[in-house]
Amino acid sequence: MSKELVKKFMEIRVENVIRLKEMKEKGGKIVGYYCTFFPQELALAAGAVPVGLCGTKEEPIAAAEETLPRNLCALIKSSYGFAVTDKCPFFNFSDLIVGETTCDGKKKMFEFMGEFKPVHVMQLPYMKESKAALDLWVEELRRLRSRLESELDVTISDEAIWQAIDVINRESVAAKALCDLNQQEPPALSGMDLLTVIWSRGFNIDKEEIIEMLNELRENLGSGGDVAAGQPRVLITGCPIGLGSEKVVQLVEDVGGTVVALENCTGYKILPLQTDTSFDDPVVALAHKYLQIPCSCMTPNTGRIKLLTSMAADFKADVIIDLTWQACHTYNMESREIAKLAKRIGLPFLQLETDYSASDMENLKVRIEAILEMVEK
Amino acid sequence: MIAVGLDIGSLAAKGILLDGERQFRVIIPTGWSPRKAGEQLLDSLREQAGGAEDIRIVVTGYGRVSYQGADQAVTEISCHARGVVALLPKTDTIVDIGGQDSKVIRLNDAGKVIDFVMNDKCAAGTGRFLEVTANALGIDVDDLAASEDVSQEAAISSMCTVFAESEIIGLLASGVAKGSIIAGLHRSVGKRVAAMVRRLGVGEYIAFTGGVALNRGICRALSEELGRPVQVTDFCQFTGALGAALLAKDLG
Structure with a gap:
C-alpha cells in the first residue's frame, strides 16, 4: 500500500503539467520559484499557484554552457538550461519567476533569464542577526507583494496572507511528521522514496491535496515500511538534491546503507520552521520565518550546525555525508564546520564534491563504501 | 584454508595467495576487462601454489564490482589499512x-x-x-x-x-x-x-x-x-591485495 502511495508522489510532476495547462487556459496565474527562501504564502495569497521549477537534471546543462561559464554549479546551469531551452513546462507556464540573491552565480543568472521572461529578484541579506537585515528583508517581501499585485493584477489582503500562512504551516507540519517516521529503526522510507516524496510535493498545485497525501502516507507507514533493518544510517546534508541529481542518495543505498534523513533545503531544512501568527503584520511574520533558514549563504550559519546536531541524534545517524556541488563555494567551505561537528559527536564524516554527471560514479562509490565500512554494526 | 586477495586497479591487477606460511604474488596489467584480469590472477596464483582447494577470496580495487568470483568485495581503503597494519604496525x-x-x-x-x-x-x-x-x-x-x-x-x-x-x-x-x-x-x-x-x-x-x-x-x-x-611498504604495489587476503583469512 505505501509503495503505491509513494508512486502517487512520483506521478505528481507529470500529472500537474496537465492540471497547470488546464488552469492556465482558464486564466489561472502561476508563479515559478527555485529556492526555499521564496515565500510561497505571498503567491498563494495572490490567488496564484506557486510551483517549483526544474533545475536538478544534467540534460540541459550543455545548452546552458553556451551562455554561462562552465565552472558554475550544476544547479544554476541546469536551471538556466531548462529555462532557455523551454524544456521545463512549469517555467513555460509561469507568469512570473521569483529568484533571490542566495549566491553570486544565481543573481547574475537571473539577470540573463530576465531577458526572456518576467523575473523578480529578491535581495536576501546575509547577516540575519542584525536589525538592518530584518528591515531589508521585510522591505523585500513588501516589494515582492507589490510586484505580484501588479504582475498578476490582483490585490493581496493581509487576511489572504494569514490564510496562506496557515496552509503552509500545516503543510510543513505534515511533511516534517512524515520525515520524522524515519527516526525509527528500520526507517519507514528508503532515502530514494523520501527524496521522491519531499521533492515531488513542490510540483503539486493544490496545497490541501498535498497535505492530505502526506498525512495518508504517514498513517500508512506508521506500522513500518519495507526498509531492511541493521543497515548503516546515513544523514545527508549540503547542496540541494532532487530527482535527476540523486546519485549520492542512490549510491548510498546501492552499497548497503540507508539514507534516513536529508538536511538539504530540498529536504528537512525548512520543515521545522513555522510562521509565528502572533505578529500584527503577516509580512513581518513571514520575514522572521524565512530569515531563519540555515542556508550556507548566511554568515555565520550556526543554525545549520544546531539543526544537524539534533538531526544526527533524532535520526540515530551512523554517518554524515556532506554533498557539495562543484563551484558552490559557501557549502564547500562550510563543510569544514560540518567535519568538526561530526568529530565532536563521534560520527564518520565524508564530504563529496561532485556535479550532476555520472563521470565520477566509481570514485564516489569507493568513498561511500569505505565510509560505510567504518560503521560497526 | 587458503586465503586470496585480489586488488584489481585501474592500471595493474595484483593478487596474493596465503597458504599457511607460504605466500604467492602475481601482478598483471588490468587491460580492458577487470573481470578477466581477476580470473587470470586467480589461475596463475593457483598454478604457483600447485593447486588450491577450500579458497576464500576478497576482491578490492575498482574491479571489485565486476569480478563476481569473490566471497566478499571490500574497498581499497579498508584493504590498504589492513595490509599496512600487518607490515608496519x-x-x-x-x-x-x-x-x-x-x-x-x-x-x-x-x-x-x-x-x-x-x-x-x-x-x-x-x-x-x-x-x-x-x-x-x-x-x-x-x-x-x-x-x-x-x-x-x-x-x-x-x-x-x-x-x-x-x-x-x-x-x-x-x-x-x-x-x-x-x-x-x-x-x-x-x-x-x-x-x-x-x-x-x-x-x-x-x-x-x-x-x-x-x-x-x-x-x-x-x-x-x-x-x-x-x-x-615491502612490495608496495601489493599492499591492498595483502589486506584483502588477510580479510579473506578472517572469513575462515
Missing part, C-alpha cells in the same frame, strides 16, 4: 597513490580507519599523471627516479595532467634539462600529496603504498614536504 597515516587516484588514510591505535581523503575526478599526481609526463619526456615511467637531477629542480606549476604535459614541452623547448624537469615533477607531486595529508593532520608514522611508491624521487619529495620519514 605503528602506522597512523597511509598515503596510497595508484594508477588513477591518490588517497590518504588515517588510522587509530587499533589500526582502524578513522578518516580518509581521496582526489576528485582528476588524475593530478597519480600514476597516470606520471605516465603521461614521462611520455612527454620520452622516457619510461620506471626510469623517472633514476633520471632526476635534484641539484637543479625546475618549477612545475601545473598539476593538471594535460596542462603539465604542455608545460613540460614548453620547458624542454626553452632548453631546461630533462633531469631538472623530472625533479620538478616529483616535487610537484610531493607538494600536492603533502597538502592532502595535512588536510587530515600529519601523523607520526607515515606509510606509502601503491605503484607510485616505487618512485624513490617522489618518496624523497614527499618526505621533505612533510618533514618526516615516509616508509615504503
Whole structure:
C-alpha cells in the first residue's frame, strides 16, 4: 500500500503539467520559484499557484554552457538550461519567476533569464542577526507583494496572507511528521522514496491535496515500511538534491546503507520552521520565518550546525555525508564546520564534491563504501 | 584454508595467495576487462601454489564490482589499512597513490580507519599523471627516479595532467634539462600529496603504498614536504591485495 502511495508522489510532476495547462487556459496565474527562501504564502495569497521549477537534471546543462561559464554549479546551469531551452513546462507556464540573491552565480543568472521572461529578484541579506537585515528583508517581501499585485493584477489582503500562512504551516507540519517516521529503526522510507516524496510535493498545485497525501502516507507507514533493518544510517546534508541529481542518495543505498534523513533545503531544512501568527503584520511574520533558514549563504550559519546536531541524534545517524556541488563555494567551505561537528559527536564524516554527471560514479562509490565500512554494526 | 586477495586497479591487477606460511604474488596489467584480469590472477596464483582447494577470496580495487568470483568485495581503503597494519604496525597515516587516484588514510591505535581523503575526478599526481609526463619526456615511467637531477629542480606549476604535459614541452623547448624537469615533477607531486595529508593532520608514522611508491624521487619529495620519514611498504604495489587476503583469512 505505501509503495503505491509513494508512486502517487512520483506521478505528481507529470500529472500537474496537465492540471497547470488546464488552469492556465482558464486564466489561472502561476508563479515559478527555485529556492526555499521564496515565500510561497505571498503567491498563494495572490490567488496564484506557486510551483517549483526544474533545475536538478544534467540534460540541459550543455545548452546552458553556451551562455554561462562552465565552472558554475550544476544547479544554476541546469536551471538556466531548462529555462532557455523551454524544456521545463512549469517555467513555460509561469507568469512570473521569483529568484533571490542566495549566491553570486544565481543573481547574475537571473539577470540573463530576465531577458526572456518576467523575473523578480529578491535581495536576501546575509547577516540575519542584525536589525538592518530584518528591515531589508521585510522591505523585500513588501516589494515582492507589490510586484505580484501588479504582475498578476490582483490585490493581496493581509487576511489572504494569514490564510496562506496557515496552509503552509500545516503543510510543513505534515511533511516534517512524515520525515520524522524515519527516526525509527528500520526507517519507514528508503532515502530514494523520501527524496521522491519531499521533492515531488513542490510540483503539486493544490496545497490541501498535498497535505492530505502526506498525512495518508504517514498513517500508512506508521506500522513500518519495507526498509531492511541493521543497515548503516546515513544523514545527508549540503547542496540541494532532487530527482535527476540523486546519485549520492542512490549510491548510498546501492552499497548497503540507508539514507534516513536529508538536511538539504530540498529536504528537512525548512520543515521545522513555522510562521509565528502572533505578529500584527503577516509580512513581518513571514520575514522572521524565512530569515531563519540555515542556508550556507548566511554568515555565520550556526543554525545549520544546531539543526544537524539534533538531526544526527533524532535520526540515530551512523554517518554524515556532506554533498557539495562543484563551484558552490559557501557549502564547500562550510563543510569544514560540518567535519568538526561530526568529530565532536563521534560520527564518520565524508564530504563529496561532485556535479550532476555520472563521470565520477566509481570514485564516489569507493568513498561511500569505505565510509560505510567504518560503521560497526 | 587458503586465503586470496585480489586488488584489481585501474592500471595493474595484483593478487596474493596465503597458504599457511607460504605466500604467492602475481601482478598483471588490468587491460580492458577487470573481470578477466581477476580470473587470470586467480589461475596463475593457483598454478604457483600447485593447486588450491577450500579458497576464500576478497576482491578490492575498482574491479571489485565486476569480478563476481569473490566471497566478499571490500574497498581499497579498508584493504590498504589492513595490509599496512600487518607490515608496519605503528602506522597512523597511509598515503596510497595508484594508477588513477591518490588517497590518504588515517588510522587509530587499533589500526582502524578513522578518516580518509581521496582526489576528485582528476588524475593530478597519480600514476597516470606520471605516465603521461614521462611520455612527454620520452622516457619510461620506471626510469623517472633514476633520471632526476635534484641539484637543479625546475618549477612545475601545473598539476593538471594535460596542462603539465604542455608545460613540460614548453620547458624542454626553452632548453631546461630533462633531469631538472623530472625533479620538478616529483616535487610537484610531493607538494600536492603533502597538502592532502595535512588536510587530515600529519601523523607520526607515515606509510606509502601503491605503484607510485616505487618512485624513490617522489618518496624523497614527499618526505621533505612533510618533514618526516615516509616508509615504503615491502612490495608496495601489493599492499591492498595483502589486506584483502588477510580479510579473506578472517572469513575462515
